[in-house]
Amino acid sequence: MNVDIQSLGTFNQLAHEGAQQATQSLAQMTGIDAAVDVTKITLLDRTDVGEALEGREFVGVQFEYEGVLEGDTVLVFEDESAETIADSMMPGASENPEMAQSAVKEIGNIMMSGFIDGWADYLDSTIDHSPPTYIEKSGSEVLPDAPDAGDHRQVFVFKSEIEWVGKSVNFYIYMLPEYEPLADAMVESADTDDDAIPIDKLQTFNEMTTSGTQQAADNVEMMTGIPTAAEVTQISFAPIEDVPKQIGTDTYVGTVVEFTGRPSGYLMVLFDEVSAVNVAEAMMPIGMDEDELTDQHKAAIEELGNIMTSGFVDGWANVLQTSVDHTPPRLVHDMGRSIVDPLAAQVGQQQEHAFIIDSTMRTDDIEFAAEIHALPNEQELRAALDDLDVERADQTEASVEQIFE
Amino acid sequence: MPDVLIADDSEFMRNLLREILEEDHTIVGEVENGVEAVEVYKEETPDLVMMDIVMPIRDGIEATSEIKSSNPEANVIMCTSVGQEEKMKEAVKAGADGYITKPFQKPSVMEAIQDVVPS
Numbered sequence: 001m002n003v004d005i006q007s008l009g010t011f012n013q014l015a016h017e018g019a020q021q022a023t024q025s026l027a028q029m030t031g032i033d034a035a036v037d038v039t040k041i042t043l044l045d046r047t048d049v050g051e052a053l054e055g056r057e058f059v060g061v062q063f064e065y066e067g068v069l070e071g072d073t074v075l076v077f078e079d080e081s082a083e084t085i086a087d088s089m090m091p092g093a094s095e096n097p098e099m100a101q102s103a104v105k106e107i108g109n110i111m112m113s114g115f116i117d118g119w120a121d122y123l124d125s126t127i128d129h130s131p132p133t134y135i136e137k138s139g140s141e142v143l144p145d146a147p148d149a150g151d152h153r154q155v156f157v158f159k160s161e162i163e164w165v166g167k168s169v170n171f172y173i174y175m176l177p178e179y180e181p182l183a184d185a186m187v188e189s190a191d192t193d194d195d196a197i198p199i200d201k202l203q204t205f206n207e208m209t210t211s212g213t214q215q216a217a218d219n220v221e222m223m224t225g226i227p228t229a230a231e232v233t234q235i236s237f238a239p240i241e242d243v244p245k246q247i248g249t250d251t252y253v254g255t256v257v258e259f260t261g262r263p264s265g266y267l268m269v270l271f272d273e274v275s276a277v278n279v280a281e282a283m284m285p286i287g288m289d290e291d292e293l294t295d296q297h298k299a300a301i302e303e304l305g306n307i308m309t310s311g312f313v314d315g316w317a318n319v320l321q322t323s324v325d326h327t328p329p330r331l332v333h334d335m336g337r338s339i340v341d342p343l344a345a346q347v348g349q350q351q352e353h354a355f356i357i358d359s360t361m362r363t364d365d366i367e368f369a370a371e372i373h374a375l376p377n378e379q380e381l382r383a384a385l386d387d388l389d390v391e392r393a394d395q396t397e398a399s400v401e402q403i404f405e
Numbered sequence: 406m407p408d409v410l411i412a413d414d415s416e417f418m419r420n421l422l423r424e425i426l427e428e429d430h431t432i433v434g435e436v437e438n439g440v441e442a443v444e445v446y447k448e449e450t451p452d453l454v455m456m457d458i459v460m461p462i463r464d465g466i467e468a469t470s471e472i473k474s475s476n477p478e479a480n481v482i483m484c485t486s487v488g489q490e491e492k493m494k495e496a497v498k499a500g501a502d503g504y505i506t507k508p509f510q511k512p513s514v515m516e517a518i519q520d521v522v523p524s
Contacts, residue, residue, distance in 0.1 A: 307486040314488040
């Protein structure tokens with residue numbers, strides 16, 4: 001089954017406009033000035049949906065919908081904002097828990113009706129939704145079970161992040177459609193086969209990337225002795241201008257490389273500052289016990305980034321039976337968005353939307369987390385997927401012994 | 406003791422290789438790109454070159470090819486993070502005698518050297 005880039009772009013735009021409509025409803029009812037920060041379509045393993053919500057408490061509303069699209073959608077607020085929202089709608093509402101719940105349900109109902117109606121109008125059909133169900137849970141538990149994907153291991157999720165202007169509070173809209181009706185709707189919306197993406201191969205590519213992330217995690221473990229596990233790997237699709245927003249405003253230390261071949265693009269290995277010091281210390285033969293990044297730490301991070309990059313892309317090259325070259329790593333130490341901005345601008349010269357491949361790895365032993373983000377050229381990724389022999393997908397490792405025997 | 410030239414753009418990795426090798430080898434030079442690798446090789450003609458692949462100015466495969474053209478008896482071990490089959494074939498074509506993928510530990514480095522320059 002093929003889905004063209006244009007219909008992925010259209011569906012993303014639809015989700016974005018729906019989120020904007022929902023945000024306007026919020027502003028009208030509460031006076032809260034909010035803006036849609038990011039909207040993206042993500043293909044990921046069903047067990048990883050909502051990983052970004054971990055560690056926080058949420059309240060919100062959930063709907064089931066059916067018609068031309070089927071599935072669940074939720075709107076969630078971080079719980080500390082729920083009282084403000086309730087009081088904005090009706091002063092004093094937060095003092096009465098039942099009234100507060102009712103206020104959240106009502107605003108959720110109004111916001112999400114606009115969101116769903118936009119989809120129905122575009123698809124020239126009807127989508128019915130259930131009455132809202134109030135939810136109050138931790139992390140990803142706030143989301144419904146990922147939809148049935150049939151024979152597919154991965155699911156599409158539409159996610160919008162809405163920022164409360166001037167406050168560090170976010171709202172999230174997750175739309176979790178069942179796979180087949182969504183894929184059918186996408187195929188129906190396709191105008192041309194010229195830029196079609198074979199969806200099944202995109203899933204296989206995602207799995208190859210998971211294997212690359214595990215290889216990168218193994219490399220970290222071998223160099224540092226820190227047991228490291230690959231966590232989430234996902235492929236998202238978003239407008240170019242939204243790409244830098246996905247990395248956020250935290251400060252990162254890491255490396256950037258440009259890779260060439262099929263596909264070409266940019267790859268970032270990023271650590272938060274504490275993780276960078278921890279991992280660099282672990283690489284040193286003699287502990288330096290410094291809290292801040294020294295030149296030696298940076299040299300260690302540069303080499304680790306180089307090795308992690310190779311671990312990540314080598315599997316693509318081996319399965320595709322091609323070579324993917326990359327430049328020497330360039331050390332970066334800046335706000336996430338500032339690191340990504342120039343790379344997105346480069347990629348944006350040839351395309352309006354981008355696929356973003358994101359991976360994370362973690363350890364429980366010390367404070368350590370790393371992210372890998374790849375920004376491939378869209379046309380070359382498509383060509384690579386065309387060439388991908390699914391039967392070879394597990395052949396990510398090359399044998400030095402065989403080649404040098 | 407065999408003479409070794411280390412070519413790697415990463416200071417961290419040059420230090421690591423030096424620590425692994427200096428007990429049993431004489432390090433005749435440490436360089437950070439392929440151009441310098443060829444120059445120092447021609448000056449020192451070491452018994453062995455430990456050659457990274459991804460380096461600025463000139464990569465390790467081109468440098469290996471040039472070293473092997475000037476001296477087919479030269480011993481070069483690619484010492485790289487790149488684990489791609491096509492790249493390994495390119496390295497063989499350029500004349501590389503061995504290939505170690507990073508991250509590595511001392512035993513695998515010593516084993517690769519023993520295969521190429523038996524003591």
